[in-house]
Amino acid sequence: MIKKTFAFALTVVVFAIGSSFKCLEERPTTEGINWMSIEEAFAATQKNPKKTIIDVYTNWCGWCKVMDKKTFTNPEVVKYVNENYYAVKLNAESKEDIVIGNTTYKYNEQNRANDIAVALLQGKMSYPSMVYLDEQFNMIQPIPGYLEARQFHEIITFIGDDYHKKETFDAYKAGTYKKNFSEALVSL
Numbered sequence: 001m002i003k004k005t006f007a008f009a010l011t012v013v014v015f016a017i018g019s020s021f022k023c024l025e026e027r028p029t030t031e032g033i034n035w036m037s038i039e040e041a042f043a044a045t046q047k048n049p050k051k052t053i054i055d056v057y058t059n060w061c062g063w064c065k066v067m068d069k070k071t072f073t074n075p076e077v078v079k080y081v082n083e084n085y086y087a088v089k090l091n092a093e094s095k096e097d098i099v100i101g102n103t104t105y106k107y108n109e110q111n112r113a114n115d116i117a118v119a120l121l122q123g124k125m126s127y128p129s130m131v132y133l134d135e136q137f138n139m140i141q142p143i144p145g146y147l148e149a150r151q152f153h154e155i156i157t158f159i160g161d162d163y164h165k166k167e168t169f170d171a172y173k174a175g176t177y178k179k180n181f182s183e184a185l186v187s188l
Contacts, residue, residue, distance in 0.1 A: 032072070032073060032075075032078035032082075033072055033077075033078050033081050033082060033087050034082050034087060035087050035088065035089045036086060036087065036088055037088065037089075038054065038088045038090055038098060038100065038116065039098065039099060039100065040086075040088075041054075041086040041087075041088045041137075042100050042101070042137055044086050045086065045135065045136070045137050049135035049136065050084070050085065050086055050135055051084065051085050051086070051132065051133060051134055051135055051140075051159065051160060052085060052086045052087075052088060052132075052133040052137065053081065053085040053086070053087050053088065053130060053131070053132055053133075053156065054088040054089075054090050054120060054130065054131040054132075054133070055067070055072075055087070055088065055089050055090065055128060055130060056090050056092050056117055056120060056121060056127065056128065056129045056130070056131060056142075057089065057090070057091060057092065057127055057128050058091065058092050058093050058127050059091065059093070061127040061128060063127070063128055063145075063146040064127055064128040066146060067128050067146055067147065067152075070148070070149065071147060071148060071149045071152050074149035074152075074153070074187070074188060075187060076149070076153055076187050076188055077149050077152055077153055077156070077188075080153065080156055080157060080160065081156060084156070084160040084161075085156070085160060090114075090116070090117060090120070091114075092113045092114060092117035092121075092125065092127065093107075093112065093113055093114065093117075094107065094114045094117075095107040095114070096114075098114060098116050100116070100137075105119070111125065113125060120139075120142060121142050121144070122142060124142075124144065126144035126145065127144075128144075128145070128146060129142050129143065129144040129145070130142070130143050130147070130152075130155070131143075132159050140159055140164070141159075141164075143155060149188050150188040153181070153188055154169075154172075154173055154177055155169075157177065157180070157181060158172050158173075158177070163176060
């Protein structure tokens with residue numbers, strides 16, 4: 001009886017470990033946010049200027065997957081991003097050439113990343129990282145690290161509504177954010 005129980009427990013553990021490795025191999029898709037390629041966002045910005053947010057990730061990044069599952073599926077996040085940004089997913093390790101305007105970005109063996117990811121992250125390769133661009137596709141700021149829905153919502157509204165031009169982020173969180181998004185805070 002003990003041998004059968006041990007064999008069953010071992011089978012469950014092996015199955016669980018195998019399943020977790022499978023999850024690491026596949027990048028989950030997120031529903032709701034209107035993701036596009038960086039080339040599509042650049043073209044869209046030329047026709048209809050709008051800020052761009054870029055999720056710089058890798059296929060092996062565990063925290064990138066958590067953001068996909070938890071942060072990028074939050075209804076308030078989805079709504080705000082879709083209304084105020086072009087949203088881009090950029091695999092930093094993409095080996096395909098990426099053409100933005102007259103510049104072609106290639107995979108760089110030395111950095112083990114595409115040159116566009118290196119440029120966007122200013123050489124500080126950390127995943128996940130969110131990069132914010134203005135309506136002319138100019139850098140506002142890259143922000144490295146995993147962000148929960150509420151933290152992410154604070155940042156996207158701070159930049160999306162141009163509060164970054166008027167006040168510090170700490171002042172924004174303490175006053176303006178609470179006042180303007182008090183209803184949204186419940187679901188975050």
